[in-house]
Structure formats: structure tokens, C-alpha cells
Amino acid sequence: MGQGIDLEKRPNGPPKVAILTTGRVSLFELGCAVELFALPRPEIENWYQADVISFSDGSQTATGGIGITSLKVNDLVQYDLLVIPSWPIEQRVMAEESKAILALNARGGKIISFCSGAFLLGQLGLLDGERSTTHWRYADRFKQKFKLTQYVDNVLYTNNQLVACSAGSSAAIDLGIEIIRNDFGYKIANQVARRLVLAAHRGGGQAQFVEEPIPQSSSSFSDALDWAISNIDQNINVHKFAQRAQMTRRTFDRQFRKSLNMSAKEWLTKQKLQRAKRLLETTRLKIDRVAENSGFDNAISMRHNFRKNLQLSPARYRQQFSEGKN
Secondary structure, eight states: OOOOOOGGGOTTSSOEEEEEOOTTOOHHHHHHHIIIIISOOTTSTTOOEEEEEESSOSEEEOGGGOEEEOEEOSOOTTOSEEEEOOOOTTOOOOHHHHHHHHHHHHTTOEEEEOGGGHHHHHHTTTTTTSEEOOOGGGHHHHHHHOTTSEEOSSOSEEEOSSEEEEOSTTHHHHHHHHHHHHHHOHHHHHHHHHHTTOOSSOOOOGGGGSSSOOOOOOHHHHHHHHHHHHTGGGOOOHHHHHHHTTOOHHHHHHHHHHHHSSOHHHHHHHHHHHHHHHHHHHOOOOHHHHHHHTTOSSHHHHHHHHHHHHSSOHHHHHHHHOTTTO
């Protein structure tokens, strides 16, 4: 899981976002970035301030021959987040762009790509050793070019500590909502999703869109997922989970990884963290009660998983994202 911008430590007000444009930028992905980060939301305190930028001439031509005027920049020193809506997969990055993007990464700025934008991150080595994804149409080419990345098939997005990638098209919005959730918490992310007339979190992966038949998961498997989410506070173990799906442990493990591209244990931990984050945001329960109601063995286990996956403690998370703050 990626980290969010520490809004309390920013001395200069709202987080600043740069949305990078190039020649032949994909208009849909650019529109997603603008809608997510550049649309004014005066009802939200310290909402993003975004610029559509370019390192070359301030005028570009997007898909469909539509002209775009952007802010020409020489560096990214004033920005906290860089969004790369798309990138021509064979285009080489300019030295000035490379220097600025690597400098942003080095000082802890977040960089996210939509669709083919991952090819720019790959060129810069920012995905070496990191989980990554892109549109399924480009997957083979991507894996051939960037052998050091940990490419993940059949996910809508990957979100590492400082770098994130979405698959194609509408998955850009899924990643954008996740970034907003990391920065502002569930309440604000849900509010933005409602304004976009979207689910705050969409399940599934790219496999449902690939041009080949995909076998559907058995109903018992799907029912087991629903049951686990509803009973996550019961400290469910994988053996009990498999029994609920009416599968042997070996078959269940294979089906789980095939369907969700992670182990059942990883998925359960993710659901526990989701429950804990909601409780920390919306209640004043003590930390040990939050751990108990989220299915963790104890508060120590919950703290360990918060620091491992979110890079902050439960108490710090509550301080940053509680309803009183939002």
C-alpha cells in the first residue's frame, strides 16, 4: 500500500499536483487526472492545487487532434504529486524531464501513472524491484522492456510507497480515488467518488476486459469472500476461510491467487486494515478495541501491520484522518 502526503507537515498549504502532458497525450486519461485532482472542491479543506504542465512547448495535440495549452515548467520543485496520464510507449524521456522526475522521487514526492504512463516510469528505473502494471494490451511489451519490475497481471492498479500505476482507461479513476483515500481518508474519498457517481472502491481486475474467455469463480468462492468481509472481526484464519468456500486448502489457495492475484492471508490482512481505518476515522474506540473489532490478534499485531503497509501508526492515522479533522 502506498503512503499519503502528510498534510500536517506541509508548510505551504494544500498539496500541489502536476499533471504531465506530452504530444499525443490520451485525452481520456488526462481528463481523469483533471477531474480527480484539478477540479476545485472548496468544501474540502486543503484540497489539491493542480497544474497541467509540460517540459516542452506549452501547446500539445492530444488524441483526436484536440489542442491543449499547458504550463511550461523546468522542474517540479513546487509539487508533491506528479500524475502521468499516458506516455508514447517508444518515446524517450528528455534529460530535463528525467532530472526533474527523479528529483521529485528522491525527496519523497509521489508519482502515479495511468495506462501507458508506466512506460515513462520504467524508463527512469522507478519501477525496478517494484510492483507495477499497465493496460493488458501493452503487458508483453512492458515486461520485455522492463525486466527488473515485478509486473502484476489482472489488477486495476498497484500502489507502492512512492510510485503507483493503474491499468487502462477507467482504472485511472480507481487509482485516483485510492490516492485521495491515502491523502485525505475514507470520508473525503467517498465524497469525491459520489460526486463522480462511482463506487468508492471497485473490485476485480483486468482479466474481465481481456479479449479471451475468463472462467467465472464458483459461487461458493464468491460467497466466502462476502462472508469473510462481513465477519472480519472474528479473526478468521485461512483454513476456516477455505472450509467456507467448500474447498480443500490447496484448491482454495490456488483459486484465490488465480482470482485475486494475492494470497488469502494477504487479502484478509487488507480487509482487517480497511475495517481498522474506518473505525479509527469514525469512532473514538481505544486502539486495543479497534484491533479486536477489526480481527487482529491484538493491538501489537495491528500496529505492526499499519507500519508495514501504511508507514504510520494507528494513532497517527486517527490523528490525520479522523472525522473531526475532515
